[in-house]
Amino acid sequence: MRYLLDSHAWLWWLSADPRLGVGAAQILGDPELELYLSAASGWELTIKISVGKLVLHYSLDEVLRQQRVRHQVQWLDITPEHCRALAPLPFHHRDPFDRLLIAQALSEGMTILSADIQFDAYSVNRIWA
Numbered sequence: 001m002r003y004l005l006d007s008h009a010w011l012w013w014l015s016a017d018p019r020l021g022v023g024a025a026q027i028l029g030d031p032e033l034e035l036y037l038s039a040a041s042g043w044e045l046t047i048k049i050s051v052g053k054l055v056l057h058y059s060l061d062e063v064l065r066q067q068r069v070r071h072q073v074q075w076l077d078i079t080p081e082h083c084r085a086l087a088p089l090p091f092h093h094r095d096p097f098d099r100l101l102i103a104q105a106l107s108e109g110m111t112i113l114s115a116d117i118q119f120d121a122y123s124v125n126r127i128w129a
Helices: 007-014 024-026 039-050 060-068 080-086 094-106 117-121
Strands: 002-005 034-038 072-076 111-113 125-127
Touching: 002 007, 002 094, 007 024, 007 039, 007 060, 024 094, 024 111, 024 125, 034 039, 034 094, 039 060, 039 072, 060 072, 080 094, 094 111, 094 117
Parallel strands: 002 034, 002 111, 034 072, 111 125
Antiparallel strands: none
């Protein structure tokens, strides 16, 4: 099974944050499962750091490259198919990064690991608790 990590799930996993859901933690700890981090999350984290909304305990390079390799998390580029899937999505969720994650998960048949209950307004599979 393939899982797409929301940005906060990725950061909370790296920092052993207690807000990480038990179900999400079990999935993240299973080396047999395929885990993905979207380019959309990389973009989101970069913007949040540059405007001062996010301070990391790691360098951005370590978060986006080194830790992904260490934890065997694959990079998911944004493709034209993802953009096509994004266009017809209703605006239940206004965050552009989350909307792109939803489109990617739907296009790729992935489950999203996220605490964001707004994802449930879409036909995407989400796991957290």
